[in-house]
Amino acid sequence: MTTPLMLQLRTEDPTNVFADVLPLYREHLLAARYNERRRRYLATIVHFGQWLGREDQAAGDVDEAVIKRFLSEHLPRCTCPRPVPLRMIEVRAALNLLLRLLRAQGIAAMPSDDEIARELSGFDRRMADIWGLSQGTRDHRCRIIRRFLRAQFGCRPIMLASISASDVRGFVIGEPGASANTIRVMGGALQCWFRYRELLGDQVANLKRAVPRPAYWRDTSLPEVLSHDELVELFASFDMPCSSPCRGYAMARCLVDLGLRCGEVARLRLDDIDWRAGTLHLSAGKGRRADVLPLPVATGQAIADYLLHERPKTTCRSIFVRHVAPLGVPIGRLTVQKAIRTAYRRCGWDRTRVHILRHTLGSRLVNAGTPMKQIADVLRHRSIVTSATYARVDVTRLAAVALPWPGAAK
Numbered sequence: 001m002t003t004p005l006m007l008q009l010r011t012e013d014p015t016n017v018f019a020d021v022l023p024l025y026r027e028h029l030l031a032a033r034y035n036e037r038r039r040r041y042l043a044t045i046v047h048f049g050q051w052l053g054r055e056d057q058a059a060g061d062v063d064e065a066v067i068k069r070f071l072s073e074h075l076p077r078c079t080c081p082r083p084v085p086l087r088m089i090e091v092r093a094a095l096n097l098l099l100r101l102l103r104a105q106g107i108a109a110m111p112s113d114d115e116i117a118r119e120l121s122g123f124d125r126r127m128a129d130i131w132g133l134s135q136g137t138r139d140h141r142c143r144i145i146r147r148f149l150r151a152q153f154g155c156r157p158i159m160l161a162s163i164s165a166s167d168v169r170g171f172v173i174g175e176p177g178a179s180a181n182t183i184r185v186m187g188g189a190l191q192c193w194f195r196y197r198e199l200l201g202d203q204v205a206n207l208k209r210a211v212p213r214p215a216y217w218r219d220t221s222l223p224e225v226l227s228h229d230e231l232v233e234l235f236a237s238f239d240m241p242c243s244s245p246c247r248g249y250a251m252a253r254c255l256v257d258l259g260l261r262c263g264e265v266a267r268l269r270l271d272d273i274d275w276r277a278g279t280l281h282l283s284a285g286k287g288r289r290a291d292v293l294p295l296p297v298a299t300g301q302a303i304a305d306y307l308l309h310e311r312p313k314t315t316c317r318s319i320f321v322r323h324v325a326p327l328g329v330p331i332g333r334l335t336v337q338k339a340i341r342t343a344y345r346r347c348g349w350d351r352t353r354v355h356i357l358r359h360t361l362g363s364r365l366v367n368a369g370t371p372m373k374q375i376a377d378v379l380r381h382r383s384i385v386t387s388a389t390y391a392r393v394d395v396t397r398l399a400a401v402a403l404p405w406p407g408a409a410k
Contacts, residue, residue: 017049017059018098025101032326037090044085044094051080062108067095115158116149126196136263136333144189147171160202165210172212180214187211223359223389230347231256231360237346244323246310248339250302251320255340255354257299259361259379262333262354268319273303282380291380362387 029038102108127133172186194204238249272281280295314328340354365375376387
């Protein structure tokens with residue numbers, strides 16, 4: 001049955017800007033199984049096409065700027081005959097999907113490759129190939145450097161000689177009240193970019209010295225970990241009513257039992273598991289390390305339960321896939337983080353950091369008397385010094401060797 005929304009917007013209107021594109025868009029939604037949102041997405045494209053027609057623009061004129069103008073100028077003050085889709089998040093998602101389709105079909109132009117984009121492309125390759133930084137770290141640093149370069153040069157050519165020490169300090173410190181951690185992250189990104197430019201032969205020693213270095217005492221507190229009872233509570237939270245409980249539980253076991261990072265969990269593939277040998281192969285990720293880890297029975301059972309009972313039918317070889325449209329495609333690390341943070345809330349905790357599960361594995365290994373070299377191998381640390389952080393978590397053993405306070409009661 002056709003809804004009033006579809007009748008009013010006339011998806012078969014031959015005068016609409018996207019009349020020829022709508023069949024392709026509909027096929028894409030069907031293929032990606034956008035079942036619940038398909039009608040609203042189609043209605044959004046018809047609405048957008050009507051607005052473009054009034055603006056005397058064609059489908060080939062669509063780009064990020066046009067979509068932004070529709071979202072910021074027309075949508076909040078829309079007086080089109082109701083009903084039309086007006087939820088900002090949903091409309092933006094539908095239009096971004098349309099833009100990707102238009103570019104894939106050669107209807108809309110690809111984004112221009114400006115000088116800042118070329119600079120960041122080379123910077124990203126160097127961070128990946130030479131320093132072995134993770135995708136998340138690289139993306140974050142590229143976003144910071146993009147802001148810096150746009151503030152300094154806009155659309156003009158990048159000229160390092162025109163950057164002053166005060167420009168660097170002003171950008172890193174930012175607005176009054178910036179936290180020391182924010183300043184440290186901003187400065188770290190600039191230091192990394194200056195090292196990249198130095199490798200290219202540029203003289204940036206003065207700029208590197210200008211980067212503020214706030215005080216940072218890394219080892220002043222113990223790493224946060226979960227106790228045995230808290231781990232039991234966390235795992236039990238996936239028995240409560242929640243979305244995709246099998247997937248969430250399997251991902252939690254990977255984080256706790258194997259000490260994987262969120263990105264590593266998201267990248268796991270069916271071919272990475274040797275069920276007969278009971279091993280898990282990790283492809284090169286952070287630090288460009290490829291490792292083979294033993295697959296604990298509980299972890300393997302959780303993954304198998306997900307594959308057999310909850311995973312959507314798909315040709316994708318990733319273990320963990322999306323359960324909402326686009327259905328059956330690989331998840332990202334944010335999906336892993338969201339599943340764990342949602343489990344925290346079900347437990348009534350105010351925690352947000354997912355990395356504490358990795359710290360928890362390290363502390364359990366320390367408390368079990370595992371040699372530091374083996375802990376470093378399991379956590380895939382390059383240096384034992386990094387793994388030594390977890391040695392400070394064994395509070396019970398530290399208390400046993402503590403000297404009595406002078407003058408204390410016998």
